[in-house]
Structure formats: C-alpha cells, structure tokens
Amino acid sequence: MASYWRGAGIVLLAAACYAAGAITAGVKHWFQPLVYVSIENDSGEDLAKLVLTHESASLTSTVTLPALKRGQSTELIFFVAGEGGYQIEALFPDGRMAKSGAGYVESGSSIKEVIGKPKTVTDADH
Structure with missing residues (x-):
C-alpha cells in the first residue's frame, strides 16, 4: 500500500x-511567434506618415502607425511564422522618406528603430 x-x-x-x-x-x-518593434522619432521633426510592412512565409502585411511627433515613440508586436522580415517607411512633411528594417527577424526578436534625419538606425536583438 x-x-x-x-x-x-x-x-x-x-x-x-x-x-x-x-x-x-x-x-x-x-x-510564441511574436516580434517586438519599438520605433522612436529622433529626427527633430514631426513625421507625416509611418508605415511598417512585415512578411513571413507567404504572408505580407502593412500597418500604418500613428505619425510620430518629434521625440515620441511607439511599439508594435506582430506575428511571424518562423522567420521573416520587415521594413519601416517614415515620411516627413516635406516629402523626404527614411526607410529601414532589420531585414531578418524570427520569433522572439526585439528591435529598436530610431528614426533620424533622414536615416534610420537599427538595433536588432535576435
């Protein structure tokens, strides 16, 4: 017993x-198959438009984010099936555009994007 x-x-x-x-x-x-992206506007100017396009497997999605004022930041979490990539396009009021993106992301990636004048710096932690 x-x-x-x-x-x-x-x-x-x-x-x-x-x-x-x-x-x-x-x-x-x-x-969980999530990617975390933080975007900061350090350009000294307000943005007119902010767009993030991400893709994985056969899926592509475009997200229009709120246009960031100077010094503001925003965060986005998106689903990625295994591996994928993304690109950010920041449009300034005078028509200039800054583009960036880590190119490659995988589940759990945490990326900080800093939008500068007119370039963007990527700090990716895979």
Whole structure:
C-alpha cells in the first residue's frame, strides 16, 4: 500500500511541475511567434506618415502607425511564422522618406528603430 501512495505522489508531483511550467510559459509568452518593434522619432521633426510592412512565409502585411511627433515613440508586436522580415517607411512633411528594417527577424526578436534625419538606425536583438 505504501508503494501505491508513493507512486501516486510522484504522479501528482510530476503533474504539478508540468502545470507550473505551462503557466510560466504562458505568462512569459515563451514559444510564441511574436516580434517586438519599438520605433522612436529622433529626427527633430514631426513625421507625416509611418508605415511598417512585415512578411513571413507567404504572408505580407502593412500597418500604418500613428505619425510620430518629434521625440515620441511607439511599439508594435506582430506575428511571424518562423522567420521573416520587415521594413519601416517614415515620411516627413516635406516629402523626404527614411526607410529601414532589420531585414531578418524570427520569433522572439526585439528591435529598436530610431528614426533620424533622414536615416534610420537599427538595433536588432535576435
């Protein structure tokens, strides 16, 4: 009888450990196919338009973001199926355009884009 309770205890402990791991993975968003992009306007000028185009597998999507005022920043989280890429186009009121993009992103990538005059610097953490 003691071995029965010992076996039941081991099974319950294993189930509790599994549940704790699953809850932790869900709370921390582990294994989710998401990319995090932070965009900061450090150009000294307001932007007229801000567009992010991303692609993965056979999907391409374009997102028009709020035009950032000077010094403002915004964040975008998007789905990527395995590997993909993105490009940002920042349009200034006088028609100049700054383009950038890390080119390659994968699940869990965290990128900070800083829009300057008229170039953009990419800091990618894969």
